[in-house]
Amino acid sequence: MSTLPAAPHELTLTEAAALIRGRRLSPVEYLRAFRDRAAALEPRLNAFVRPLWDEAEAAARAAEAEIARSGPRSPLHGLPVGLKDIIDLAGHPTTCHSRILLDNLKREDAAVVARLRAAGAVFPGKLATHEFALGGPTFDLPFPPARNPWNPAHHPGGSSSGSGAAVAARMLPAALGSDTGGSVRNPATQCGIVGMKPTYGLVSRRGVFPLSFTLDHVGPMTRTVADNALLLNAMAGHDPLDPGSVERPAEDYTRDLDRGLRGLSIGFVRHFHETDTPATADVAAALEEAARLLAREGAAVRDIALPRLGDFAAVNRVILTSEAAAVHEPWLRARPGDYAPVTLRRLLPGMFVSGVDYVQAQRRRRELVAAVEAAFREVDLLLCASSMDPPSRLDDPAETERTYPRQARTPFNVTGHPAVSVMCGLSAAAALPIGMQLVGPYWSEALLYRAAAAYERAAGWAERRPPL
Amino acid sequence: MGKDEATEREAEALARAAGLARAWEEHREAVLEAVAAARGLRTGFARPADPAAEPMPAYRVPAAQEGGR
Secondary structure, X not given: OOOOOOOHHHOOHHHHHHHHHOOOOOHHHHHHHHHHHHHHHHHHHOOEEEEOHHHHHHXXXXXXXXXXXXXXXXXXXXXXXXXXXXXXXXXXXXXXXXXXXXXXXXXXXXXXXXXXXXXXXXXXXXXXXXXXXXXXXXOOOOOOOOOEOOEOOEOOOOOOHHHHHHHHOOOOOEEEEEEOOOXXXXXXXXXXOXXXXXXXXXXXXXXXXXXXXXXXXXXXXXXXXXXXXXXXXXXXXXXXXXXXXXXXXXXXXXXOOOOOOOOOEEEEOHHHHHXXXXXXXXXXXXXXXXXHHHHHOXXXXXXXXXXXXXXXXXHHHHHHHHHHHHHHHHHHHHOHHHOOHHHHHHHHHHHOOOHHHHHHHHHHHHHHHHHHHHHOOOOOEEEEEOEOOOOOEOOOHHHHHHHOOOEOOHHHHXXXXXXXXXXXXXXXXXXXXXXXXXXXXXXXXXXXXXXXXXXXXXXXXXXXXXXX | OOHHHXXXXXXXHHHXXXXXXXXXXXXXXXXXXXXXXXXXXXXXOOOOOOOOOOOOXXXXXXXXXXXXX
């Protein structure tokens, strides 16, 4: 092998794919770099609930042989992708980080995993989550909570906590998360990486343990925007066995990454973080600076108003808790003590939401969708906050509970619009990541990646790394 | 009967009606909190003013299966 441009674990998916295609990097060498990195860091970060390095190395070796024979099947051939442990991987349990499902052995891959496997990806581990993608970080579960690589005393965000921590720490180049109230974008924000919640129906949910049928999305989590687009290329596609899946022509989400911001109009939803749920001064300043930078790079940025954040949040909560309670009803009745207390507290309200309230929330949902659609008749994209606070400390559950709902991600679970979180700053006090969201019309992922890539290039935050 | 006692009785009745007798016996505080949370959610968002406003997602019959009758 010739000299690499960087240590293998620093190579992005895009860089590694090019090097593998040019026979300058072996998939086995790439995987081993992450394995070594995980061996050194994982005891402090707890990102993995089930490491599968041997199995992944065998798959990487097979990929290497196949690439030598006939070239790569796709840019992901031989590249490692971690899986949040609510996503099925054939031959392994999907525990949902819960003692209730410790022995939940799955025989088939989730549809999205099958797509990645067909593209040649390998799977080095199942990753930590909040229990059933809903509880909070807690120490009374079968596995410890993941920790934030920027400061392991802090929460990495959730519920795709292990995915965020593993990617930010360079223990994996990419991972999958799920997002029902923001659970891809929250850890992406709090770990300083890129997380995309695609349009509802773009990525199959089949084989992903449900939290809330009409709000659940599966999304890619990576260090860079280009990698995120590359991963979504392989994840997206119609699944006739997922009733929410939509049949659409395949797209190359990397196609516009270099087109820049000129000619785009961006509506800044300031009231989310200024008046609806006031953000900390650090977060507000980072958002203002991001808006200025987007404008300097050629976008026309102006304020725009949506319904108040509290309306979106309450609608999300009524629908989420009702649908989640329907999934968990037998266990809530028969074995409530097997949940962590924080999970039980978040699940139980759904058992007391009336049918009328659920339908009212779904009726209000249609109005909220119409309001966001109206905004997209005025601007191409929206800019808004993600979290209103930097990551809380793991040893301060009261602060985690206080800050958990202080966010602007749920609106786009309610409406199903695509939204990507990218890093836009560091908190002054603790040097912890701050993120922002760019949101687009339905099926506008390529446009979102175009804007996010332009911001990423101009801002330079993707060059920053956790001080590990 | 005091307010707290009335609240507890109401919560117990709701819990038992929901099949949560065990949760009521073993996790009473969590059930009380859940009943209050559900009540709070009820007033958390504006109800549509139009009585004919449809919920989302709209009900649609499944597409005809190929080869079906």
